[in-house]
Amino acid sequence: MPYTEIDCLRCRNDFPSLAGTLDGRPIAFLDGPAGTQVPQSVIDAISGYYRTANANTHGEFATSRESDRLLHEAREAAAAFVGAASWRDVSFGQNMTALTFSLSHALARDMRPGDEIVITQLDHEANRGPWLLLQERGIRVREVAMRRDGTLDPDDFARQVTERTRLVAVGAASNALGTVNDLQLARRLSAGVGAWLLVDAVHYAAHFPVDVLELDADFLLCSAYKFYGPHVGILYARPGILERLTLDRLRTQEEETPYRFEMGTLNHAALAGVKAAVDYIASWGRGESLRERIVSAMHDIAAYEHGVGAHYCELLAEIPGVTIWGPDFRSAQRAPTVSITFDDFYPTEVARRLGDQGIQVWDGHFYGLRPIEVLGLADRGGVLRTGVCMYNTREEIERLVAELARLCR
């Protein structure tokens, strides 16, 4: 069953913050790529944790046992969300960036000077900086080129992966341009030389179902605050890999995966919220298992978001002085995140004017700095980015376009 505009209007009732107004006008939350709003069930799960389960883990008393139970449930939900075979394959952390830095320290211990890591020009800095830092240790970092249309150059990808490559670190979708990358190519090339494949699915997981087994990823990272949950990072690691790595850890820390990758006490309340966020998405799907419901909901919501994103681009094309960046919407494999620039205005100026009207969109590079640099937009204030998610309506998009048209007239 498709997810329709009526479903979108229904879902909006579940998100209390969407009722917010500015000077009497409804706020249009088109800022989702930097973090979505959360439904009441997520808020309840987080506050409920503090009411009934607030304790540290592994104690011999009721609230600690309840904490253990909730954390375990969160792990099972996150495993179902990424398509992992077991909860044991999922570790939690502060956010994707912190998890990636921990992983880069650990993987570097397994590498030698002269070994190579492949990153891309399209990626968020969180999937570039931790790897670029390893150059200090004599590891060579090679960068796959991005083309003007916002896609990665497959020939260059093949050139950058060599016999010395130990890791290919690539995004599934770009938070700056909405591009969805060819991960089969990344897997083929990395497997061909025996290198690990690490996928940054932070932007992708907000819009498409993730399947770590189909991707055959060694590592995959995402962040729950992009998919209606709280600020928690999620790491999937192929079974057996974390056991082999030398990690930054205390001798008192649990030896077993997935705990061995986690540092100190986690944000338990937020983890209760992660489970609620996954359950919320699944509540829009069909099927026997949680996984089936997640996948069917994500498919349906993706088709809706794609339609709204494509509608936005069609309307934008009629406004003189606006340039749309990134791939077009002909392929369904296109995230509903649209970045534009103006002949006569800096993105900041436009974002501020829209913000004053209660239309929330981002301007700049959003840490997706490299693609913005490659397009020559870094010293022109970057781009104006609009994100569409399950609670955004066509009406909101049309209101945004009307404001942009007024500005550009």
Ligand SMILES: Cc1ncc(COP(=O)(O)O)c(C=O)c1O
């Ligand atoms: C594509 C992408 N990767 C990585 C990150 C970093 O995620 P986190 O904020 O969880 O560190 C973001 C955040 O915007 C992102 O959009």
